[in-house]
Amino acid sequence: MEQAILQAAAEELRESGYAGMTMDKVARRAATNKNTIYRRWPHRAALGVAAYRHLAKTKTPVPDTGTLRGDALELLRQANKTWSSPQGTILRDLLAATSDEPQLLNLLRDLAGDTSMDTAWLTLLSRAVARGEAPPEAVHPRVASLPMTLLRAEYALRGRPEVQDEILTELVDEVFLPLVRGRAR
Template identity: 75%
Template structure:
């Protein structure tokens, strides 16, 4: 039943947006009642974030081109394309609503810090790069893995648009991410 509820909530997010997603609509779409939803998700914000995570986790394969640079650039390009897609519009709406819903902001922060499929993809490509000798083992670190996405989010915020030019993506990987990886082996 949880899967049916998540699927129904994801469909509601896609059709009505977070503002239009209600527990009643999700219950109707899932063929259940609100009590079944509230047993697992205590409020609309928790269900909205879980539904978005369900959508996002099913669409983030880690590229495997045989090159750390090419993998990182492909994953950053994939994230950039997602941000300007209908799925990205849902995330942008959740982030906008978080300004008025502190619990929603907290849940989104927890998801970003936790083990999303995107985080796992960055760790996978770093691990492969280390195995191929393209980066030192010290490069496999949560802050290092999250850096390209943090920089990409900063670009979205500065530009105010849901897409970043490709030359900026290349710069993030070539001028910041890859030099950082190789600098991780330097003793402090």
């Protein structure tokens, strides 16, 4: 039943967006009742984030091109592809709704904390250290989170439906790599 509810909620998010997703619609689509949903998810925000997590459960493969620059560009391109997809539209829709629903923001923060993306960036940095491309000090959570923070800013602050490859290259070449290389003390 849980999988049916998550699938129904994910379909509602795709079709109606977070604003249009109601517990009634999800219950009808999942062929259950609202009480069954509320036993698992106390409110719409919790169900919305759980449905997004259900959609996004695939792990991001960590590229290994042989260079930090190549790996960083490939990982940003993968993230950009996800953020510009229907799944990314759902996440952006959830983020936009946080101003009206504070509990949604807290749930999304929790979701961001259990993502494999930071681990992928830390892996790239560790490989770069092993190859002699970066100092050991570069393997730091703040450094690892910067490329994704910059990509999210392109979507959120600039309202882009997709970030152009030239911008991804600029983020890597002009911000990320200089930061990584400058971490030596």
